[in-house]
Amino acid sequence: xxxxxxxxxxxxxxxxxxxxxxxxxxxxxxxxxxxxxxxxxxxxxxxxxxxxxxxxxxxxxxxxxxxxxxxxxxxxxxxxxxxxxxxxxxxxxxxxxxxxxxxxxxxxxxxxxxxxxxxxxxxxxxxxxxxxxxxxxxxxxxxxxxxxxxxxxxxxxxxxxxxxxxxxxxxxxxxxxxxxxxxxxxxx
Amino acid sequence: xxxxxxxxxxxxxxxxxxxxxxxxxxxxxxxxxxxxxxxxxxxxxxxxxxxxxxxxxxxxxxxxxxxxxxxxxxxx
Ligand SMILES: [Zn+2]
Numbered sequence: 600x601x602x603x604x605x606x607x608x609x610x611x612x613x614x615x616x617x618x619x620x621x622x623x624x625x626x627x628x629x630x631x632x633x634x635x636x637x638x639x640x641x642x643x644x645x646x647x648x649x650x651x652x653x654x655x656x657x658x659x660x661x662x663x664x665x666x667x668x669x670x671x672x673x674x675x676x677x678x679x680x681x682x683x684x685x686x687x688x689x690x691x692x693x694x695x696x697x698x699x700x701x702x703x704x705x706x707x708x709x710x711x712x713x714x715x716x717x718x719x720x721x722x723x724x725x726x727x728x729x730x731x732x733x734x735x736x737x738x739x740x741x742x743x744x745x746x747x748x749x750x751x752x753x754x755x756x757x758x759x760x761x762x763x764x765x766x767x768x769x770x771x772x773x774x775x776x777x778x779x780x781x782x783x784x785x786x787x
Numbered sequence: 788x789x790x791x792x793x794x795x796x797x798x799x800x801x802x803x804x805x806x807x808x809x810x811x812x813x814x815x816x817x818x819x820x821x822x823x824x825x826x827x828x829x830x831x832x833x834x835x836x837x838x839x840x841x842x843x844x845x846x847x848x849x850x851x852x853x854x855x856x857x858x859x860x861x862x863x
Contacts, residue, residue: 629849642852722839723846745836746843751803762803766794773832776839 608724612672617662624653630720631680637712638684651683652676677713718784725779732775733768736760740768791815796826 608626611618628649635645656663656679669675730738736758743754744765755762791799791812798804799812816822 629846632849632852633845719842719845722842726839726843746840748840751798751801763794763798766797766803770793770797773836777835 612665615664615667617664619662620653620657623656623663624649626724627652627676627720629723630716633716633719634677634680634713635684637709637716638681638688640684640687644687648680648684648687651687652679655679655683673717677717681709681713721783722780725776725783728779728783729772729776732779733772737768737771740765741772745769745772790819791822791825793825793829796822797829800826800829 608618608622631649631652632645635648640648665672665675729741733741740754740758740760743749743757744751751762751765754760755765758765760768795804795808795812799809799816802809804812816826
């Protein structure tokens with residue numbers, strides 16, 4: 600990414616850099632939990648799924664490196680999550696999952712749901728990335744005004760800025776955010 | 788005749804500018820398609836912002852859920 604010095608997790612994965620357990624956990628736990636919800640897992644099963652998926656990626660090592668010959672990371676991640684989730688569902692006493700994993704996902708219309716969750720994940724990472732691309736006060740103005748919906752006058756007073764500067768900050772962040780989203784979506 | 792900036796148009800549509808400038812901006816918009824187009828873009832950005840806001844809330848809600856094993860550890 601040309602606009603930031605800190606590499607995003609996604610670009611690290613794409614470039615085959617080492618990823619730490621903590622980094623991976625912080626970024627991917629929400630996505631795995633949301634996907635687990637789409638697949639109908641209960642709360643404890645969702646957490647089990649996070650642990651199993653994490654174990655699959657790290658396999659005893661503290662760091663993990665993505666092997667690009669496996670294809671797109673998003674597809675690889677999806678396959679692991681789906682397979683492990685279906686396997687958890689099969690373990691439930693009264694549930695007969697007669698279909699194979701792929702058929703089960705398709706039969707329940709869960710392919711599109713994954714695309715939506717992944718887009719959400721990218722957007723979330725883009726917001727994270729935005730923090731590294733603009734001045735902290737610019738981000739703060741944007742966050743309070745455009746994300747939390749506080750009034751421009753209140754944010755201006757709180758940050759000791761003019762009302763116009765709040766709008767400038769909002770639009771600067773918005774333009775930057777669009778670039779980041781386009782960039783992560785393109786390199787996805 | 789100078790065109791209005793993105794920020795000015797953003798303030799205009801939010802009613803976040805003084806009355807005189809607002810009246811003059813409204814008059815300008817009637818005659819200027821460049822500024823009308825820019826105003827449309829600013830309005831469209833609201834959809835993206837809403838998407839980002841909703842998305843952030845969903846991910847934040849799930850991030851804030853404390854894993855049960857950790858929750859049990861905290862309460863023991
Ligand atoms: Zn104009």
